[in-house]
Amino acid sequence: MRGPDEQTSHMFSYLSPEQRVRPDHPLRALRRMTDEVFASLSPRFTKMYSVIGRPSIPPEQLLRALLLQYLYTIRSERLLMEEIDYSVLFRWFVGLGMDDAIWSPTTFSKNRDRLLRSEVATAFFDAVVAQARAADLLSDEHFTVDGTLLEAWASLKSFRRTNEDPTAPPPDDPGNPTVNFHGEARRNDTHQSTTDPDAMLARKGPGREAKLSYAGHVLLDNRHGLVANVCVTAATGTAEREAALLLLSAAPGAATVGGDKNFDVASFVRAVRAQGVTPHVAQKVARSAIDARTTRHATYAISQQRRKLVEQVFGWMKTVGGLRKLRHRGGDLVDWVVTFAAAAYNLIRLRTLLTRAA
Numbered sequence: 001m002r003g004p005d006e007q008t009s010h011m012f013s014y015l016s017p018e019q020r021v022r023p024d025h026p027l028r029a030l031r032r033m034t035d036e037v038f039a040s041l042s043p044r045f046t047k048m049y050s051v052i053g054r055p056s057i058p059p060e061q062l063l064r065a066l067l068l069q070y071l072y073t074i075r076s077e078r079l080l081m082e083e084i085d086y087s088v089l090f091r092w093f094v095g096l097g098m099d100d101a102i103w104s105p106t107t108f109s110k111n112r113d114r115l116l117r118s119e120v121a122t123a124f125f126d127a128v129v130a131q132a133r134a135a136d137l138l139s140d141e142h143f144t145v146d147g148t149l150l151e152a153w154a155s156l157k158s159f160r161r162t163n164e165d166p167t168a169p170p171p172d173d174p175g176n177p178t179v180n181f182h183g184e185a186r187r188n189d190t191h192q193s194t195t196d197p198d199a200m201l202a203r204k205g206p207g208r209e210a211k212l213s214y215a216g217h218v219l220l221d222n223r224h225g226l227v228a229n230v231c232v233t234a235a236t237g238t239a240e241r242e243a244a245l246l247l248l249s250a251a252p253g254a255a256t257v258g259g260d261k262n263f264d265v266a267s268f269v270r271a272v273r274a275q276g277v278t279p280h281v282a283q284k285v286a287r288s289a290i291d292a293r294t295t296r297h298a299t300y301a302i303s304q305q306r307r308k309l310v311e312q313v314f315g316w317m318k319t320v321g322g323l324r325k326l327r328h329r330g331g332d333l334v335d336w337v338v339t340f341a342a343a344a345y346n347l348i349r350l351r352t353l354l355t356r357a358a
Helices: 026-048 059-070 077-086 086-096 105-117 118-133 239-247 266-274 296-307 308-317 331-357
Strands: 142-151 158-161 190-195 200-202 210-219 225-235 256-259 278-281
Touching: 026 059, 026 086, 026 118, 026 331, 059 077, 059 086, 059 105, 059 118, 059 210, 059 331, 077 086, 077 105, 105 118, 105 331, 118 225, 142 239, 142 296, 142 308, 200 278, 210 239, 210 308, 210 331, 225 239, 225 331, 239 256, 239 266, 256 296, 266 278, 266 308
Parallel strands: 142 256, 256 278
Antiparallel strands: 142 210, 158 190, 200 210, 210 225
């Protein structure tokens, strides 16, 4: 007998979101880890808010919602609010009941900006790293450094001369003007984006197209593939090596550091050795800054093998994390979202490592 297709607009349920999420769901392990992080950050959250006034979005719920945005590749905060509204799984993870109202996207963004001013992303990342260190899953000796370009949320049309004539006639279409920049020499020292002034014109390699970008940098633990440190800088030609030295200076116990051929530069090798670290960088075909005194050791071959793990970090951030093209403008905000994305990657990696060890 065929059952009736009854459309019920109102109903009662006696099952909570906690009961509807299966016990072995991957988000349960992430929820336990984030709860530990928020417990350590609770004093910082308390200092961020006034003791009077209307209650805001709890920072724990806001950060859980942002974590879902990275884990499930949700392209905007407006769509994130919609997904949380009708998903029982998302409501459970964030900490909302079935009947709780969802925040408006504007309110959500303004509350996120408060976390930006308090550098909560860095504190969240550091707390996740502390969890990895407590589980003996983070080495203090062997690392890999690398960087990648992150395409800015700005078009090439916005990259205009800084000394542009203010008396020039208005564009033919203010919303999408016709711009002919063919044959014009456009450089970062003479031009600037009117949409995102912190973004700089950069290309991945010879013959590749130049795009307005930021540079993201990672210090990776070679033993377990966890991100030990992360930062974002302007996309200059030397940013990758300069950021690598900065990240290494915050890892005083480092013994070796791996890297690709871009780090095989005499000035970088000297600076790394001055910090007491052995540079295990890939050798160039000609005029390499390292020789057999470094490459003859078995640890060099291991570093070259393990340094490939850093590509998994950038691959996850750009595909699953949605950072192939940034959705935020300004160096501070971009650094915030990249740091938080690195923390999300570490949580997933930690869950995998702990599951294997169990």
